[in-house]
Amino acid sequence: MILRDMTEADLETVLRIEREVHVHPWTLGNFSDALRSQYLCKVLELDKQMLGFAVLMLAVDEAELLDIAIAAPFQQRGWGRKLLDEMMALARRQNMMRMVLEVRASNAPAIALYRKAGFTNIGLRRDYYPALNGREDAILMGCEL
Numbered sequence: 001m002i003l004r005d006m007t008e009a010d011l012e013t014v015l016r017i018e019r020e021v022h023v024h025p026w027t028l029g030n031f032s033d034a035l036r037s038q039y040l041c042k043v044l045e046l047d048k049q050m051l052g053f054a055v056l057m058l059a060v061d062e063a064e065l066l067d068i069a070i071a072a073p074f075q076q077r078g079w080g081r082k083l084l085d086e087m088m089a090l091a092r093r094q095n096m097m098r099m100v101l102e103v104r105a106s107n108a109p110a111i112a113l114y115r116k117a118g119f120t121n122i123g124l125r126r127d128y129y130p131a132l133n134g135r136e137d138a139i140l141m142g143c144e145l
């Protein structure tokens with residue numbers, strides 16, 4: 001298993017996974033912007049196959065996890081936790097003090113993953129996300145690094 005930098009050449013596969021696992025996926029433009037903005041964009045790979053990816057934004061002493069996804073066939077095998085742990089270690093090495101993120105209130109798998117990794121609720125943004133039926137809350141979570 002390796003964690004490596006995401007490049008433009010990965011974006012076709014990244015978008016395929018993103019669209020497969022998210023109700024409201026990021027666009028090609030979102031990922032291109034993330035690469036250009038020099039966010040930490042990483043790909044988790046096993047035998048040259050992309051298992052998933054994550055995007056982290058660093059700001060002063062706080063890292064914000066903007067996206068994390070594991071391809072559907074590889075979910076629930078521990079890869080999401082592995083990827084999150086790697087991103088937390090990466091942030092720590094960049095002298096970040098904490099990691100924060102926003103998650104849809106209905107996203108039980110992701111919320112369970114974050115809690116297991118040590119994240120707690122730090123806030124709520126009501127009706128933050130567009131949803132299939134109207135709007136849905138964002139839960140803000142954070143973890144000291």
Ligand SMILES: CC(C)(COP(=O)(O)OP(=O)(O)OC[C@H]1O[C@@H](n2cnc3c(N)ncnc32)[C@H](O)[C@@H]1OP(=O)(O)O)[C@@H](O)C(=O)NCCC(=O)NCCS
Nearest residue numbers: 021068069070075076077078079080081103109110112113
């Ligand atoms: C969230 C996500 C990255 C988890 O990846 P994963 O590889 O399936 O997760 P893991 O196998 O490492 O599981 C780690 C923990 O997450 C939780 N979890 C994962 N999938 C779950 C599910 N379907 N239901 C409930 N809990 C789940 C469990 O607590 C699990 O620990 P356990 O196996 O000891 O019970 C994956 O479901 C995904 O890509 N979802 C779509 C994208 C997304 O929602 N990203 C987050 C945006 S904020």
